[in-house]
Amino acid sequence: MKKVSVVYFSPTGNSKKYGFAVAEAMQEPFESFDFNKREMREKEFCFSHEDVVLLCAPVYAGRLPDIGLFENIKGENTPAVCIVTYGNRDYDDALLELKNVCEKRGFHAIGAAAFIAEHTFSEFVGADRPNEEDEMKIEELAKYIKRCLKEDKWREKALAVKGSYPYTCMPKKMPFAPQPNARCCRCGSCVRKCPVGAIDGKTILTDKEKCIACFACVKGCTRKGRSVDQPQYYALCEKLEKNLRDVQREAELFFL
Ligand SMILES: Cc1cc2nc3c(=O)[nH]c(=O)nc-3n(C[C@H](O)[C@H](O)[C@H](O)COP(=O)(O)O)c2cc1C
Numbered sequence: 419m420k421k422v423s424v425v426y427f428s429p430t431g432n433s434k435k436y437g438f439a440v441a442e443a444m445q446e447p448f449e450s451f452d453f454n455k456r457e458m459r460e461k462e463f464c465f466s467h468e469d470v471v472l473l474c475a476p477v478y479a480g481r482l483p484d485i486g487l488f489e490n491i492k493g494e495n496t497p498a499v500c501i502v503t504y505g506n507r508d509y510d511d512a513l514l515e516l517k518n519v520c521e522k523r524g525f526h527a528i529g530a531a532a533f534i535a536e537h538t539f540s541e542f543v544g545a546d547r548p549n550e551e552d553e554m555k556i557e558e559l560a561k562y563i564k565r566c567l568k569e570d571k572w573r574e575k576a577l578a579v580k581g582s583y584p585y586t587c588m589p590k591k592m593p594f595a596p597q598p599n600a601r602c603c604r605c606g607s608c609v610r611k612c613p614v615g616a617i618d619g620k621t622i623l624t625d626k627e628k629c630i631a632c633f634a635c636v637k638g639c640t641r642k643g644r645s646v647d648q649p650q651y652y653a654l655c656e657k658l659e660k661n662l663r664d665v666q667r668e669a670e671l672f673f674l
Pocket of ligand 1: 428429431432433475476477479481504505506508509534535538592630631
């Protein structure tokens with residue numbers, strides 16, 4: 419079996435959770451690469467034909483987070499599995515974008531998945547995911563990867579996933595950003611957790627231009643010391659909950 423690596427960008431942990439679950443279901447030891455850390459996205463990582471890489475990322479406005487994700491990794495026709503997680507609305511072109519990035523970087527996509535997880539902006543949307551059916555899909559994907567890699571046929575086949583190019587054109591930038599509230603004790607843990615360096619170490623204020631609204635600071639604060647208090651945010655939460663609270667989307671898998 420090839421060496422399994424989980425490479426993830428996952429500010430609130432859902433994509434990491436699914437990536438690890440797939441790797442664990444493969445019942446092989448695996449290494450992980452945390453691309454929430456800026457220094458990890460600045461180094462170059464090379465994977466060989468002896469590796470299999472699970473690339474995991476969240477969906478932001480139907481696309482990959484707009485931070486040049488995974489542009490610092492290189493493969494040598496390395497088999498890869500593309501995994502996106504989304505908050506029960508849709509993943510639009512994010513999975514296709516991830517597959518395209520991965521192929522451009524020298525990987526051969528052998529499988530892909532779009533899994534549902536709790537929506538960053540509402541605990542009521544995508545709540546209780548992964549559920550039992552998701553666990554079954556995780557198992558199915560893990561078994562498929564092992565089966566696929568046993569033979570060499572994957573080298574001759576190209577993976578097709580849902581999505582279209584040119585990619586969906588939704589506003590990539592959210593019109594809000596978390597800021598400290600009265601519970602903030604200025605411990606600075608949010609500064610360290612922010613994957614894009616948007617929080618000033620002295621003032622603890624968020625630079626709205628740099629912020630990608632990933633909520634790593636909001637969910638990572640044990641004192642609940644960061645929040646968004648803007649009408650645009652409340653309106654989005656209301657819309658998401660009205661339209662998606664009672665919807666159960668199914669995880670989708672793509673095989674060669
Ligand atoms: C800025 C932003 C945009 C998002 N856009 C979408 C979207 O278009 N569709 C969707 O279903 N979920 C969307 N979500 C929800 C996340 O994709 C989902 O919660 C994901 O699992 C978060 O992954 P993470 O925990 O690995 O960070 C968005 C979340 C954020 C922060």
